[in-house]
Amino acid sequence: MLNYSEIDSILRALVEPTRRQILERLSRGPATVSQLAEPFGMTFAAVLQHLQTLEACGLIRSEKIGRVRTCRIEPGGLAPLADWITERRIPAERHLDRLGQILAETDQSPKKNQDQEKDEQQ
Amino acid sequence: MLNYSEIDSILRALVEPTRRQILERLSRGPATVSQLAEPFGMTFAAVLQHLQTLEACGLIRSEKIGRVRTCRIEPGGLAPLADWITERRIPAERHLDRLGQILAETDQSPKKNQDQEKDEQQ
DNA sequence: GCAATACTCAAGTCCATGCTTAACTATTCC
DNA sequence: GGAATAGTTAAGCATGGACTTGAGTATTGC
Structure with missing residues (x-):
């Protein structure tokens, strides 16, 4: 029911510092989920949730090949x-x-x- | 200790839809606290808190004359x-x-x- | 002066969201 | 085939922030 608008979801994604750091990291090039999780002092699952949030609002894009998921910036995000x-x-x-x-x-x-x-x- | 950065506080202010609506209203001209509170189905105090948040991060400015506080957009906010x-x-x-x-x-x-x-x- | 107005502050409730743990699935390597 | 790797999902806890209530202060109008 809560069909939040596009900018609303973008703002909600950006307001979290960890997600901005992930964007920062990805702006230097694509990375896998493990690579993204490593520098943060938090679990794999937590980082994954951030990635899902970022992808849901179109700020990043990801592709899974085999068992590895690679994430990259969505240019127009x-x-x-x-x-x-x-x-x-x-x-x-x-x-x-x-x-x-x-x-x-x-x-x-x-x-x-x-x-x-x-x-x-x- | 948590000295959040400028954009962090701006994002935290903008992420709340009510505060975006207040900005929208103020972009059409200055308004008093009562005038701002009226269209929202919430208490005076709640709107006041939003105004304080917006002012703290430099998105609006306000001035009290007598018992009336008038708010306006901070242009460079x-x-x-x-x-x-x-x-x-x-x-x-x-x-x-x-x-x-x-x-x-x-x-x-x-x-x-x-x-x-x-x-x-x- | 005193009532009404316009705002301010503090304390408390409630809910959304970030994070963890723990189990589970799919893929690769030996 | 079985173990290790890489990721996924669900459930639950904990915190922050939006909002309310209820009281208080300062200013204006009569």
């Missing part, structure tokens, strides 16, 4: 959140910063507004 | 998170999207890296 921020910054900030300025000079139209309406309901 | 995302997207995504492309064409240097190192430790 942060895009919805970046869009969400951009949509909220441009109207609110009349003293445009560098990012806002660049966007304002080129193309004003944000691409997805339907998410924004779906969101914020729950 | 989302900037640290926007920067964080940009820093993580540009190295990871070699198929640059529109936002990445624009940034890459103009100025490559991100402004703050010290936060990023402090962060991800806890």
Whole structure:
């Protein structure tokens, strides 16, 4: 029933420091579940749960070959959140910063507004 | 002891849907605490706690005149998170999207890296 | 001055979520 | 085939954070 919106699930994934560290690690290249679990002082199962969360909201992707699952960053994963921020910054900030300025000079139209309406309901 | 980083506190503030709705409301103009509390089916005190969270991480600002506290968006509030995302997207995504492309064409240097190192430790 | 208004604070409840343990499945190596 | 490896799942505990209640403070209007 709780069909949380896309940015909601992305924010819930990112708010956990361990998951941000996993993303950080994966941004340096693909890794197996064991490799990801090793540096953290926590169990395999715990890391696996984080990976499932990250994959569920599209921030990473994984593929199992034989008994080994390899995880990697999903390139467009942060895009919805970046869009969400951009949509909220441009109207609110009349003293445009560098990012806002660049966007304002080129193309004003944000691409997805339907998410924004779906969101914020729950 | 838990000196959470800036983006950590911003993410923790944004992850709560009510607080995103409050931001949404404030992006349409300043409002008093009562005005903000009214549309939500929750107590004054609960909304106040959300406002304190939002103010603590620099997403809003408030000023009390007489017995009335007026809240407004803090314009640069989302900037640290926007920067964080940009820093993580540009190295990871070699198929640059529109936002990445624009940034890459103009100025490559991100402004703050010290936060990023402090962060991800806890 | 005193009642109403607008907010503030502290304590307590409740639930979501991170983490553990323990069992289980599938694959590889000898 | 059997042991070791790599991952998966489920159940339960524990903590943090959202929300409430109930009291308190400061300001305004009469």
